Amino acid sequence: xxxxxxxxxxxxxxxxxxxxxxxxxxxxxxxxxxxxxxxxxxxxxxxxxxxxxxxxxxxxxxxxxxxxxxxxxxxxxxxxxxxxxxxxxxxxxxxxxxxxxxxxxxxxxxxxxxxxxxxxxxxxxxxxxxxxxxxxxxxxxxxxxxxxxxxxxxxxxxxxxxxxxxxxxxxxxxxxxxxxxxxxxxxxxxxxxxxxxxxxxxxxxxxxxxxxxxxxxxxxxxxxxxxxxxxxxxxxxxxxxxxxxxxxxxxxxxxxxxxxxxxxxxxxxxxxxxxxxxxxxxxxxxxxxxxxxxxxxxxxxxxxxxxxxxxxxxxxxxxxxxxxxxxxxxxxxxxxxxxxxxxxxxxxxxxxxxxxxxxxxxxxxxxxxxxxxxxxxxxxxxxxxxxxxxxxxxxxxxx
Numbered sequence: 001x002x003x004x005x006x007x008x009x010x011x012x013x014x015x016x017x018x019x020x021x022x023x024x025x026x027x028x029x030x031x032x033x034x035x036x037x038x039x040x041x042x043x044x045x046x047x048x049x050x051x052x053x054x055x056x057x058x059x060x061x062x063x064x065x066x067x068x069x070x071x072x073x074x075x076x077x078x079x080x081x082x083x084x085x086x087x088x089x090x091x092x093x094x095x096x097x098x099x100x101x102x103x104x105x106x107x108x109x110x111x112x113x114x115x116x117x118x119x120x121x122x123x124x125x126x127x128x129x130x131x132x133x134x135x136x137x138x139x140x141x142x143x144x145x146x147x148x149x150x151x152x153x154x155x156x157x158x159x160x161x162x163x164x165x166x167x168x169x170x171x172x173x174x175x176x177x178x179x180x181x182x183x184x185x186x187x188x189x190x191x192x193x194x195x196x197x198x199x200x201x202x203x204x205x206x207x208x209x210x211x212x213x214x215x216x217x218x219x220x221x222x223x224x225x226x227x228x229x230x231x232x233x234x235x236x237x238x239x240x241x242x243x244x245x246x247x248x249x250x251x252x253x254x255x256x257x258x259x260x261x262x263x264x265x266x267x268x269x270x271x272x273x274x275x276x277x278x279x280x281x282x283x284x285x286x287x288x289x290x291x292x293x294x295x296x297x298x299x300x301x302x303x304x305x306x307x308x309x310x311x312x313x314x315x316x317x318x319x320x321x322x323x324x325x326x327x328x329x330x331x332x333x334x335x336x337x338x339x340x341x342x343x344x345x346x347x348x349x350x351x352x353x354x355x356x357x358x359x360x361x362x363x364x365x366x367x368x369x370x371x372x373x374x375x376x377x378x379x380x381x382x383x384x385x386x387x388x389x390x391x392x393x394x395x396x397x398x399x
Contacts, residue, residue, distance in 0.1 A: 027078045030120050035128045036071045036086055041385050042111055042133055047071025050088035050111070050131075057081045057117065077120060084115040086129045094350050094384045098336025107349040107382055110134040135368070137379035140174060141328040143167035143224055145288055146362035146393040147280035148354050150234075150241045157358050161234035161241045162280045163248065165395055166290060167224040167365070169377050174219050177212025179327075180270065180297075181227060181252070183280070184287040184342035185308065185318045188333055188351070193340045194309070201320035202289060202329070202343065203308060205273035208252040209297060211265070217249075222374035225249045226395045229279070231264030242360045242393045252278060270297050271319050282357035284332030287342035291325045323347060330363065330383045350384035364391035367398060 034052055038045065050067045058080055065073045087110065094105045113131040120127075143166060149159035164181055168174045185205040186193055195203045210217060210225070219225055228248035234241035253266040254277045260266065272278050280286075293300040304322075307315045323344060331343050331351035338351045352363040365387055368378040375398040378386045 027080075029076050030079055030122055030125050032075045032077055032120060033124070033126045034073050034075065034084065035126070036067060036113065037128060037130045038071075038111070039130075039132055041380075042090065042092060042109075042131070045088070045090035045092055045111060049090075050086050052129075053085045055083045055085070057083060079121045082118050082120050084118060084127055084129055085112070086114070086131060087112045088131075092133075092382075094382055096333075096336055096338075096350060096353075096384050101337055103338065103350075105345070105350040105382075105384070107345065107380075109380065109382075132368070133380045133385075135376075135379050136381045137328050137377075138170050139168070139327055140166050140176075140179060140219075140290055141169045141365065141377055141379050142288065142290060142330055143377060143398075144362050144364045144391070144393065144395070145280070145330060145332070146243065146395075147282060147284060147332070148356070148361050149282045149358045150238060150360040151358050152238050152240060157282075158234075158238045158241060159279055159282055159358075160230045160232075161238070161243050161245065162229040163243065163245055163393075163395060164227045164280075164288065165224050166227070167377055167398075168219040168221055169379065171221050171374070173221065175212070175215050176210045176217040176219050176225050176249075177214050178209060178292050178297075179225075180207050180209040180291055180293065181267075182207045182289045182291065182319075182321060183278075184289070185273070186287075186340075186342040187281075187285050188287070188331060188342055189283070189285050189339045191339045193342065198306075198320055199344065200323050202287070202323065202326065202347075203306065203318050203320050204271075204289070205318055206278050207271040207297075207301070207319060208267040208278070209270050210250055211268055222398075224396060227252060227267065228264065230259055231261040240360065243395055245395065248395075254278060268297070271301055273316070273318070283334045284353055284363075285334065287329055287331045287348070289321065289329035289343075289347075290327050291321055292327070293325065328379065330387060332363065336389070345381075347381060349382045352383040352387035353389050355390055359390075360393070361390045362393040363387045363389055364394070 048069045113129040182204040183206040228245040228251045231248035233244040233246045333353040354361045366378045
């Protein structure tokens with residue numbers, strides 16, 4: 001056999017072998033049926049119109065499609081490991097019912113879900129993504145407001161056991177230094193809000209601030225700060241009180257007019273309408289917000305003091321807080337009814353409530369989920385959905 005003929009045979013054999021080898025290495029494809037599951041609070045949004053993005057982790061190749069009314073789509077993709085992201089903009093309606101009275105609120109929300117590192121192999125694969133309404137708060141949020149007070153055994157009214165609890169809803173250490181609690185000046189029992197000319201501000205009548213140099217009071221992820229009216233064991237002072245606040249982290253204190261518990265650090269009274277002591281309205285009737293002022297509080301209050309009219313027609317100074325500074329807030333009604341809201345719908349689209357004064361109940365934020373032993377509280381800026389009304393006060397507890 002001639003040398004060049006031998007070379008040709010070897011070359012042909014190599015080409016055939018390479019072609020056969022390449023054919024063996026082809027990646028098979030799978031048919032993928034993708035479905036979605038809606039949270040109970042968003043069932044009314046329907047399953048159509050959600051954008052589904054399927055991404056191959058190894059190659060970065062993506063496919064994008066939109067769900068129909070069944071909430072399903074079919075895609076064909078190479079076998080591999082995939083991330084699956086789902087997003088949708090929806091309008092939700094919330095109805096708060098009290099007896100024969102109904103109040104309805106509409107909210108624009110983002111609903112989304114993520115399924116990570118899903119193995120796609122075989123001819124047919126089914127993937128389902130559980131969706132959630134997008135969280136707004138990834139920092140400090142109001143966990144609980146206990147404002148109703150309690151009855152005494154002699155059928156008296158006891159309000160000294162009130163408290164506000166603030167929770168670190170993030171996965172990082174946050175510092176409570178400079179964090180303020182504010183009470184709206186507007187009474188939610190009123191049929192009309194008198195502050196329509198301040199659409200981007202919350203007009204408040206009280207501001208109490210946690211002291212510190214910026215890193216004095218660290219709050220670990222999943223932990224909270226309890227701010228008490230009076231830091232004592234109220235179960236001893238009033239047998240009907242539901243709380244022991246002896247270990248309160250802070251108390252709001254009105255110097256010279258209030259009882260001071262020296263073991264509990266005092267908040268700074270930066271502004272208050274009251275000439276005596278500040279008491280949370282036992283019917284709710286206000287909104288409560290948390291925020292941090294930029295720079296010096298004295299300067300902030302000076303720059304944001306406004307003159308407002310009272311019901312009697314007299315002019316009084318109050319403070320406006322730009323909505324952009326508010327970290328979290330909750331509007332409160334009475335017995336499932338609110339006259340008019342203090343907060344814009346961008347901060348809280350609805351409200352929460354307790355049925356009566358002095359009934360020993362609170363409004364308490366729901367747990368969305370648990371992650372590595374840490375509770376993530378629900379915060380969709382819709383208090384009718386985010387809070388449990390008529391809850392049992394449980395400071396420092398998450399359930």
